[in-house]
Amino acid sequence: MTINWDEVDGFARGLISNAGETIRKSFSSTLSIETKSNVNDLVTNMDKEIEQYFVKQVNDFDSSHKIMGEEGYGDSLTTLDGVVWIIDPIDGTMNFVHQQRNFAISVGVYHNGIGMLGYIYDVVADELYHAQKGKGAFLNQTQIPHLKPVNLTEAILALNATWVTKHDKVPYEVFGPLVHKVRGTRSYGSAALELAYVACGRLDGYLTMRLSPWDIAGGKVILEEVGGVVTNLKNGPHTLIEKDSLFAGNPSVHKEIYNDYLKGKL
Ligand code: IPD
Ligand code: CA
Ligand code: CA
Ligand code: CA
Numbered sequence: 001m002t003i004n005w006d007e008v009d010g011f012a013r014g015l016i017s018n019a020g021e022t023i024r025k026s027f028s029s030t031l032s033i034e035t036k037s038n039v040n041d042l043v044t045n046m047d048k049e050i051e052q053y054f055v056k057q058v059n060d061f062d063s064s065h066k067i068m069g070e071e072g073y074g075d076s077l078t079t080l081d082g083v084v085w086i087i088d089p090i091d092g093t094m095n096f097v098h099q100q101r102n103f104a105i106s107v108g109v110y111h112n113g114i115g116m117l118g119y120i121y122d123v124v125a126d127e128l129y130h131a132q133k134g135k136g137a138f139l140n141q142t143q144i145p146h147l148k149p150v151n152l153t154e155a156i157l158a159l160n161a162t163w164v165t166k167h168d169k170v171p172y173e174v175f176g177p178l179v180h181k182v183r184g185t186r187s188y189g190s191a192a193l194e195l196a197y198v199a200c201g202r203l204d205g206y207l208t209m210r211l212s213p214w215d216i217a218g219g220k221v222i223l224e225e226v227g228g229v230v231t232n233l234k235n236g237p238h239t240l241i242e243k244d245s246l247f248a249g250n251p252s253v254h255k256e257i258y259n260d261y262l263k264g265k266l
Contacts, residue, residue, distance in 0.1 A: 003083065008109060009117055009132055015057050016105055019050045020123040023090070027100055042093045047071055050089035050105070058085050070214045080113040080240060086217035091120075092190030100124065106192035108217025110240070118221025120196045129196040129222050137199055137225035144200055146227045149252035155182045155204035158194040169209045170266065178261045191246070195219025198248050199226050205249035205257060207233065213240040219248070229254040233266050 023046055032045040051071040058065050062083070067074030069087040077084065085107065090096050092103030101124045109117040118137075120129040129144075131137035137144045157178070164175045179185055186203065188194050191211055197203040199222050217240055220230045232238060233245040235258050247254065247262070 003111065005116055005132060008083075009130075011061055012107060012109060012117060012119060013128070013130070015054060016107060016119055016121045016128065019053060019089070019105055020121055020126070022046075022053070023050065023096075023105075023123050031097065033097055040094070042097055043071065044090070044093060044097060046096070047090045047093055048073070051087060054085070054087050054089065054107075068213060070212065078241065080110050082112065084110045086110060086214050086240065088192060088214035088218075091192040091215060092188075095189045102188055102193065103190050104192040104196070106214060106218040108219075108221055110217065113240070115217065115221035115224070118218040118225075120192045120218050120222065122193060122196070129199065131222040131225040133221065133225070135225075137222045139200065144222075144226050147199075147201060147250045150201075150204045150250050152181055152253060152256050153183065155250070155253050156184045156186060156202075157182050158187060158197070158203050158206040158208075159185045160187045160208060163207070163209055174261065174265050175207070178257060181261075191215040192219055195223055195230075195248055198228055198250065199223045201250070204253045205247070207245075207247050207257075209233070209245050210243055211246045212243050213238070216240065216246060223248055227251055231258075233262055235262070 026046050034043050035041055036043050048071050051069045051073045055067050055073045058067055065083045067085045068077050088106040090103055091106045095102040105121040107119040108115055116133045118131045129139050163170055164179055194206045198206050223230055229251050230248045233247045238244050
């Protein structure tokens with residue numbers, strides 16, 4: 001059976017728009033905040049409510065579609081066979097709680113492991129980054145241009161300070177020299193927005209040691225539509241089933257950083 005991706009796209013955009021409206025309305029009510037794996041790993045009633053909304057709506061739309069979501073209301077998947085929605089209801093929950101900005105809804109729709117639709121919705125700015133495979137990437141109605149080569153000395157990278165200080169996951173010698181080489185580094189606290197910013201050329205790369213499939217899935221579709229490269233830090237592909245490191249970038253920056261700073265070091 002052929003899938004009408006324009007129809008799925010329209011449906012997904014409607015869900016994201018409704019979910020965004022629900023989140024904006026929640027700013028005037030008191031959040032219920034809990035912690036998960038540690039005291040800084042926050043989850044709110046809105047993270048749960050929004051994921052449950054997606055799960056219910058997608059099941060009603062087509063019960064053969066599967067769902068992988070951070071908060072666990074979807075399916076427990078070991079493969080990406082069939083149509084799989086990979087959903088992060090709120091990416092950047094810490095920012096959502098502390099700042100009421102710099103967070104996003106992230107959705108990727110995959111078909112037998114191939115990213116077909118990608119969405120990152122900056123709820124507060126009302127900016128939807130979106131792409132359908134083969135049809136280009138857009139920020140709201142405006143097409144995002146293909147990425148052009150950037151000199152590493154003029155590049156801005158997203159990199160969390162955690163990975164540059166003493167850490168058992170990565171020696172200082174790997175990221176330290178890179179931080180000194182580039183023009184600047186940033187850390188926004190939302191992997192999805194950081195991927196969207198790489199797609200727009202606001203950032204030239206994003207490197208991090210550990211993310212989950214729902215952090216990456218939507219952004220990967222968008223970034224690849226503008227010629228961006230999305231791998232792990234060993235330059236290998238993501239399974240989008242297991243957690244992994246991430247190295248997303250402008251192609252020229254990705255190539256130079258991998259060859260000169262990462263190859264054989266991680
Ligand atoms: C987190 C954010 C953050 C990244 C963390 C993620 P969450 O997602 O993307 O930027 O550094 O690794 O877990 O939990 O806010 O959806
Ligand atoms: Ca979380
Ligand atoms: Ca996330
Ligand atoms: Ca989340």
